Amino acid sequence: MKLNSWLLLISLTFGCNLLKKDSGSKNEDLLLLLALIPRGYQWNLPPGFPIPVVPAENPMSQEKVDLGRFLFFDSNLSQDRSLSCGGCHKQSLAFSDGRQFGIGITGEAHPRNAQGLANAAYHPRLTWSNPQQRTLESQSRTPMFGTTPIELGLSNDEYLSRLKADSRYIPLFSAAFGGGADSVTEQNVRFALASFQRTMISGGSPFDHYNFRGNTSALTASQIRGLRVFNGEVAECFHCHGGFNFTDTSFHSQNTTQEVFYHNNGTHTKVYYDALSIEKQGLREITLVESDQGKFRAPSLRNVGVTFPYMHDGSIMCDNNANPNHASGIAAGATNLTCARNALTKVVEQYSCGGVGAGCLGNSDPKHPSIDTTLIRPFTLTAQEKTDLVEFLLSLTDSEFLSNPSFSSPF
Ligand code: HEC
Ligand code: HEC
Known part of the structure; x- marks a missing residue:
């Protein structure tokens, strides 16, 4: 019910009751009505974040x-x-x-x-x-x-x-x-x-403090340079991982339409996928269209510093000696950060080679024909620029989110 209708109901009910009831039951009626009015849900969104769209049959409370x-x-x-x-x-x-x-x-x-x-x-x-x-x-x-x-x-x-x-x-x-x-x-x-x-x-990562809260010292110089690489036309990352949520598949109260995209980012060759069962082939599993093989929704890159192993099949992971959960990693003093840095460097190598195949990343099979080569194609970054890009991705970790008691187990 719209707010206007609620106000009308309140004034009608309360107004009629005024004529026939004593003040004690009027107060009870008022309490009853207040209980019936859907309380607007307080989102407390971070700066720069639009209000999510909520299905009408399940309003937030x-x-x-x-x-x-x-x-x-x-x-x-x-x-x-x-x-x-x-x-x-x-x-x-x-x-x-x-x-x-x-x-x-x-x-x-x-x-x-x-x-x-x-x-x-x-x-x-x-x-x-x-x-x-x-x-x-x-x-x-x-x-x-x-x-x-x-x-x-x-x-x-x-x-x-x-x-x-x-x-x-x-x-x-x-x-x-x-x-x-x-x-x-x-x-x-x-x-x-x-x-x-x-x-x-x-929405509380160092990037958010820098970008949405005007805190210019929230990012390091390397991360600021990496942000420019991310948003530049050489690496092209922002085309598929753009916007406040770092993905091009997005819907919220300020969009008029739902933005929905599936891409093949070159994580595997066709030879590789053809040998797998259909449920491992991405969008093709649902559409049964061959060219949808290897297409996935671009994941949001928020908190990507803690969400390894990467990609739909977790195929990009850090080396054992950078992995804190691996016996040799413990010996090497590895942490989650060393693992993320190492694995994200591999992700950047994959993109800079224009995806796996045709000699890239040790794979001589042809590259996947469904790769969108206007966005996924070999590019050259200096070693410093690659480091900067990885450091920028690490600035998307929101430590407050990872420990916020509102999201933790109540048991
Ligand atoms: C053409 C669209 C496209 C472009 C351009 C693109 N990505 Fe992606 N990205 C994807 C898709 C799709 C996936 C998931 C692929 C999969 O699971 O096989 C992905 C996955 C990733 C992941 C893994 C995230 C996770 O949680 O598993 C990272 C990190 C990433 N991309 C970073 C980048 C960076 C950095 C760039 C720029 C160098 C970039 N992407 C450019 C579409 C794109
Ligand atoms: C066995 C491990 C497992 C359990 C248990 C599990 N999930 Fe998941 N969840 C996954 C996997 C794997 C995916 C990716 C699914 C896919 O691609 O089909 C996923 C995807 C999701 C997504 C989609 C996220 C996105 O970005 O689109 C949501 C939402 C989700 N799970 C919620 C839940 C909820 C709620 C429960 C409990 C009722 C649950 N999951 C239980 C493994 C699990």
């Missing part, structure tokens, strides 16, 4: 966000109670999981890398390459109930009974949706998860 936070981290949402959404989406890694592929409850590997969830509120299409995944409200069905692959492996309503049996949940569901135990439904679970995920907004 703090109560749904609070419930969604519990559900996101609750292993009761998996059939064997061993895994939650948070098990594959870790806050310290900007809600990615650090593995090459997500691993579900049966140990089955997902065909793709677990994505970070920062600023998912602005993605008009979700997942690496499925244009049918349009809303956070429906996307969660896939990890909850999907069987190819099995992620959380839910196969019946037992999880709802478990939630009802946990004394925390009926009050949380009632506050979010009204209606006591009956409000513990599959749809309300998904809606609350969506509302919570929409609040995972990351």
Whole structure:
């Protein structure tokens, strides 16, 4: 209901009651009406960030966000109670999981890398390459109930009974949706998860302080030079990773249309993809159009310093001696930063070669025919410019987001 209609309702109801009721019940009526008015949700967005578009059937409320936070981290949402959404989406890694592929409850590997969830509120299409995944409200069905692959492996309503049996949940569901135990439904679970995920907004990185808050000392000289390389016509990065969210697939209250693009950035050759099963071939899996092989949504580069291994298949990772989670890495004093720096340098090498193949990156097969060669073509940067570009990418890490208690597990 529009605000005007609410005001009309208030004045009608309250006005009529004035004629026939005493002041005590008038106050009760007023309280009732105030409770009915949808409270505008306070986004508290970082400077430079537009208001996300929210589906009309699931308006934001703090109560749904609070419930969604519990559900996101609750292993009761998996059939064997061993895994939650948070098990594959870790806050310290900007809600990615650090593995090459997500691993579900049966140990089955997902065909793709677990994505970070920062600023998912602005993605008009979700997942690496499925244009049918349009809303956070429906996307969660896939990890909850999907069987190819099995992620959380839910196969019946037992999880709802478990939630009802946990004394925390009926009050949380009632506050979010009204209606006591009956409000513990599959749809309300998904809606609350969506509302919570929409609040995972990351806009406090050094880049944001520099760019949106006028703090000219937030970036180093190298990072400022790297920003120019990123936005320049030699490296062309900004064409696919542009805008406040560093991706060209974007939708928010200041867009009139949804911007949706899928690109082949040359991560693999056609020879390589042809040998893989269809679910590893990107957009082609859904459209069945051969030239869509190897096409993916350009990921947001926010927090890219913690979301390695990179690409849809986690194929770009740091060397073992730069990896803090590898035995030799510990010996070498490796940290997450050394790993990110090393892996991002490989990403830049791949782009500067115009993608894998035709002799680039040790691969003699032809380059993929679906590469958009106006944007992905060999370019030359000096060693300093490459370093600067990597340092700039590292300035997109928002440490406050990675530890903000609002997004951490309540358990
Ligand atoms: C087994 C690990 C795993 C679990 C558990 C899991 N996810 Fe994911 N998530 C992934 C992977 C892998 C992808 C990439 C999917 C794809 O490309 O098809 C992904 C993608 C997503 C995306 C799309 C992000 C984007 O940028 O488009 C959202 C949203 C998401 N997951 C939310 C959830 C929620 C909510 C839950 C719990 C109900 C959950 N995930 C459970 C592994 C997991
Ligand atoms: C033609 C569009 C396009 C251009 C230009 C482009 N990218 Fe990408 N980028 C993509 C796509 C698509 C992916 C995902 C590809 C995949 O998963 O196989 C990607 C992935 C990445 C990733 C991995 C992120 C992650 O979370 O896995 C990084 C880092 C990256 N790009 C940085 C850059 C930089 C730096 C430049 C400029 C040198 C650049 N990109 C230019 C489309 C592009």
